Amino acid sequence: MPSVFYQGVGDRLTHWDVDVEAATLTPRGSVTLPSKVQYVWPNPSGTFLYVTTSDAAAGNAPNPGNVHRLCALRVGPGGELAIHGEPAALPQRPIHHSLDRSGRYVLTCYNTPSNLTVHRINDDGTVGAAIDQPPELDLGIYAHQIVPLPHNRSVLMVARGNRPTETRPEDPGALKIYGFDDGRLSPLANLPVGGQGGYGYGPRHVDFHPSRPWMYASIESQNRLHMHPLDGDSVSPEPLHDLPTTVGSYDHSFGQISSGIHVHPDGRAVYVANRSDARSEVDGRRLYSGGENSIAVFAIDPASGEPRAIQQADPHASHVRTFSFDPSGKLLVAGSIEGRDVTDGDGTRHLPAALSVFRVDADGRLTFVRKYDVETGNGNYQWWTGFVERA
Numbered sequence: 125m126p127s128v129f130y131q132g133v134g135d136r137l138t139h140w141d142v143d144v145e146a147a148t149l150t151p152r153g154s155v156t157l158p159s160k161v162q163y164v165w166p167n168p169s170g171t172f173l174y175v176t177t178s179d180a181a182a183g184n185a186p187n188p189g190n191v192h193r194l195c196a197l198r199v200g201p202g203g204e205l206a207i208h209g210e211p212a213a214l215p216q217r218p219i220h221h222s223l224d225r226s227g228r229y230v231l232t233c234y235n236t237p238s239n240l241t242v243h244r245i246n247d248d249g250t251v252g253a254a255i256d257q258p259p260e261l262d263l264g265i266y267a268h269q270i271v272p273l274p275h276n277r278s279v280l281m282v283a284r285g286n287r288p289t290e291t292r293p294e295d296p297g298a299l300k301i302y303g304f305d306d307g308r309l310s311p312l313a314n315l316p317v318g319g320q321g322g323y324g325y326g327p328r329h330v331d332f333h334p335s336r337p338w339m340y341a342s343i344e345s346q347n348r349l350h351m352h353p354l355d356g357d358s359v360s361p362e363p364l365h366d367l368p369t370t371v372g373s374y375d376h377s378f379g380q381i382s383s384g385i386h387v388h389p390d391g392r393a394v395y396v397a398n399r400s401d402a403r404s405e406v407d408g409r410r411l412y413s414g415g416e417n418s419i420a421v422f423a424i425d426p427a428s429g430e431p432r433a434i435q436q437a438d439p440h441a442s443h444v445r446t447f448s449f450d451p452s453g454k455l456l457v458a459g460s461i462e463g464r465d466v467t468d469g470d471g472t473r474h475l476p477a478a479l480s481v482f483r484v485d486a487d488g489r490l491t492f493v494r495k496y497d498v499e500t501g502n503g504n505y506q507w508w509t510g511f512v513e514r515a
Contacts, residue, residue: 126514127144127450127451127511127512127513127514128140128203128511128512129142129149129450129457129509129510129511129512130205130508130509130510130512131479131498131508132160132161132164132175132507133505133506133507134502134504134505135156135157135158135159135161136155136157136161137154137155137157137164138151138152139151139153139154139204139205141202141203142450142455144450144452147483147493147494148481148494149457152202152203152204153204153205155197155205155206155207157177157195157207158177158191158193158195159177159178159189159192160177160178160179160504161176161177162176162177162217162219162507163175163220163221163507163508165221165222165223165230166199166512166513167223167227168225168226169227170199170512170513170514171249172196172199172208173199173512174194174195174196174197174221175194175197176193176195176218176221177191177192177195177211177218178191178193178214178217182505183235183236184236184266188216188217189217192214192215192216192217193212193214194211194214194218194221194230194232194251195211195251196208196211196245196249196250199512203512209246209249209250209251210251211251212251212254214232214234215239216236216237216239217234217235217236218232218233218234219233219269220232220233220267220269220270220329221233222269222271222272224276224279224304225272225276226276228244228245228307229243229244229245229255229307230245230251231279233267233269233281235267235284236266238266238267238283239263239267240257240261240263240281241254241257242254242255242308243255244307255308257308258309258311261300261302261311262300263281263283264283264298264314265284265285265296266283266284266285266286266297267281267283267284268282268283268328268329269282269328269330270282273332273354274337275357276304277304277305277357278301278302278303278304278312279301279303279304279309280299280300280301280302280359282297282300282329282330283297283298283299283300283327284326284327284328284344285297285298285325285326285345287376294323294324296320296322297316297327297345298314298315298316298317298322298325298327299313299330299341300313300315301358301359312357313361315358315359315361317350317361317363318362319362325345326343326344326345327342327343327350328341328343328381328383328384329341329342329383329384329385330342330385331386331387331394332387333387333391333424333429334389334390334391335391336391337353337354338351338352338353338354338424338429339351339352339353339354339359340352340385341385342382342383342384342385342396343382344383345381347368347369347374347380347381347382347398348367348382349366349367349368349369349382349422350363350365351363351364351365351366351430352364364429364430365429365430365431367431367433368433369382369396369398370382370398370416370418372416374415378402379400379403380398380399380400380401380415380416381399382396382420383397383398383399383443383445383446384396384444384445384446384447385397386448386449388484388488389452389453391424392423392487392488393421393422393423393424393434393487393488394422394424394431395419395420395421395456395490396419396420397418397445397458398416398417398418398419398436399444399445400412400414400415400416401415401443402414406472409465410465411465411467411472412442412465412466412467412475416436417438417443417444417460418437418439419435419436419437419439419456419458419482420433420435420436420437421433421434421435422434423487434487434488434489435488435489435490437482437489437492438492439458439460439480440478440480440495441458441460441476441477441480442460442463442475443461443464444458444459444460444480445459445460445461445506445508446459446508446509446510448509448510448511449484450511454483455484456481456482456484456490457479457480457481457482457509457511458479458480458509459479459480459498459506459508460477460478460480460498460506461477461505461507462477462500462505462506463500476498476499476500477497477498477499477505477506478495478496479495479509480492480495481496
């Protein structure tokens with residue numbers, strides 16, 4: 125299957141040609157967006173990409189920004205991109221978006237404050253109008269992902285909550301489930317997993333098995349992998365399986381958190397990115413001070429869906445935020461968001477942001493092939509990366 129790899133750094137979205145057999149990426153061209161790329165999602169045919177952008181600061185930083193947009197991009201025959209129609213203004217910084225499974229609606233969520241919108245996609249692929257949503261929707265705290273369930277009758281929004289800090293108590297996390305009908309959402313279920321009202325529970329992203337009724341969740345704040353069976357239009361209120369994603373155990377004050385999660389296209393394994401932001405002051409410089417940066421690999425039992433840890437793969441880079449598989453499932457490429465200054469013997473060195481390329485073995489394990497160093501700089505991040513299958 126022909127595919128293209130895309131990479132967002134700052135306000136530029138770059139397409140790369142892919143040679144699956146050689147496990148190589150070759151940059152071809154870029155398009156400049158209205159502000160910094162936040163997330164990207166293709167329509168089902170791969171003929172359009174929908175891109176959210178923002179000039180706001182990340183996380184809970186105080187800079188709310190001014191330029192928040194939802195853009196449609198047309199994908200050319202070689203993967204080249206062009207803005208298609210007028211970008212739609214969004215109310216605040218978008219953190220994640222997806223398309224419903226019909227490809228007719230864009231679902232977008234916002235982290236601070238937690239919020240969501242639904243936009244129609246016009247027949248010509250341009251972004252249409254936002255659809256009014258009922259005021260009684262429970263939006264949780266710090267939304268981090270919004271996706272349709274496999275049957276497309278309901279939508280799940282992951283509300284991460286916030287870890288406690290020296291000045292602020294913990295905010296609880298939850299899974300918010302909404303009914304979905306012609307772009308309109310309705311309250312369906314609130315799942316504050318863990319039996320403590322969502323405290324001690326900080327989910328980030330979920331992904332679904334391609335053929336079985338199983339959902340896997342990356343629990344960011346606690347560095348865990350949860351497996352939930354699907355339950356009609358919702359998911360089970362508590363996980364059936366709960367495993368650590370890291371080798372070590374970490375207090376919430378240590379900067380160790382899990383990140384993206386993806387099930388292999390054929391369902392053989394599920395993968396979670398581990399990232400450490402732990403830093404310490406050394407001679408006036410903020411240096412990386414340990415933790416785990418890895419892709420955790422879990423084999424999936426084909427009968428029960430139970431995940432089993434089989435590998436911690438080293439991306440040879442720091443803080444992987446996004447990763448994806450090429451459509452054939454033979455390659456995985458992981459993107460780290462920025463460079464880090466790290467200790468090296470008695471001195472220090474700079475570990476740049478990178479695209480880390482792995483082959484996927486028959487049992488799901490990863491074999492590192494190479495990496496491409498990425499220059500970010502000027503306050504930019506490599507915020508999103510991903511494969512798109514060409515029509």
